[in-house]
Amino acid sequence: MSRDAALFQLGMDLDRGSSTTQEEVSVSAAGSEAVAGQPDERKDHFILRDGKEYAGTHLIVDLWGAKRIDELDHVEAVLKRCVEAAGATLLHIHLHHFTPNDGISGVAVLAESHISIHSWPEREYAALDVFMCGDAQPHEAVEVLREGFAPSYVAVTEHLRGQGL
Incomplete structure (x- = not known):
């Protein structure tokens, strides 16, 4: 395997449009975008909602009785819809x-943080974590997960990360 192909497999390629070559974009808490290096009134992107200030909302999502969690293209499409929603x-x-059980592990890296998935198709179970800061609405991703994987049971736990004392 060539060096470039190996780096691409690791998500570290320098020539195929990976995150290492993308221009960094900063999304402010007010929702406006500023290119890195240019002034922005707030750089920490902490959230102020309902009198609480915190870094972001972290959802732990368990899907039981989930379908199609072993189909790579489908999982990718659902994650992209989550990001959009x-x-x-x-x-x-x-x-x-993974083989032989066909489970999938991975992450969608976001400007606002990430969505990760680990699936156990032999148990019809998927564990996801959805963490977003700024103006993103991570709870909107949960409905997309319900539609995309048709689980019989969904458990969601919310944690506000970086909440002050």
């Missing part, structure tokens, strides 16, 4: 398909 900015997706 949440109003987030996709930077890169990397998924790995």
Whole structure:
């Protein structure tokens, strides 16, 4: 395998449009975009909602009785729809398909943080974590997961990351 192909497999390629070659974009809490290096009134992108200030919303999502969690193209499409529904900015997706059980592990890296998935198709179970800061709406991703994987049961736990004392 060539060096470039090996780097591409690791998500570290320099010539194929990976996150390492993309221009960094900053999304402010007000929703406006500024190119890195240019002034922005707020650089930390902390959220202020309902009198609480925190870094972002982290959802732990368990899907039981989930379907199509062993189909790489389908999982990627669902993650992309999650990003769109949440109003987030996709930077890169990397998924790995395991054998012999056909489980999938991977991450959608976002300007606002990430969505990760680990699936156990032999148990019809998928564990996801959806973490977003700024104006993104991570809860919107949950409905997309319901539609995309048709689970019989969904458990969602929310944690506000970086919440002050």
